[in-house]
Amino acid sequence: MDDDRTEKIKQRAYEIFQREGGIFGNHERHWHQAELEIDREAALPLTAGDALPETREIDSADVLTVEALAMRTGISGDEAQELLDRLGNDRAAIEQAARSLKAKRQR
Numbered sequence: 436m437d438d439d440r441t442e443k444i445k446q447r448a449y450e451i452f453q454r455e456g457g458i459f460g461n462h463e464r465h466w467h468q469a470e471l472e473i474d475r476e477a478a479l480p481l482t483a484g485d486a487l488p489e490t491r492e493i494d495s496a497d498v499l500t501v502e503a504l505a506m507r508t509g510i511s512g513d514e515a516q517e518l519l520d521r522l523g524n525d526r527a528a529i530e531q532a533a534r535s536l537k538a539k540r541q542r
Contacts, residue, residue: 440473440477443469443473444466444469444470444473445469446541447468447469447472447473448462448465448466448468448469449465450469451465451468451469452465500519501515501516501519502515504518504519504529504530504533508530508533508534508536508537509537510533510536510537514533514536515533518532518533518536
């Protein structure tokens with residue numbers, strides 16, 4: 436489990452490095468910032484919006500739902516809309532597909 440955390444921190448630190456223009460010399464700050472972000476994300480409690488019951492249906496045309504899915508899962512709004520269009524109104528399947536899409540992109 437610690438290896439998974441370390442890998443996430445490594446990836447996030449590199450993303451921070453890239454986002455700041457790829458300038459060398461700030462690796463300790465990047466690593467520390469990545470640790471804080473990853474640990475904060477891991478500590479966030481599930482909210483009612485995060486725990487999606489399979490029985491609740493959604494309307495793919497609902498812009499707020501598309502935006503909420505994108506924000507919650509870290510995918511783009513277009514990707515969220517595509518998943519909603521493709522998978523219909525099965526919330527559990529949509530959430531799983533969104534998280535899988537994000538995970539594949541991070542590899």
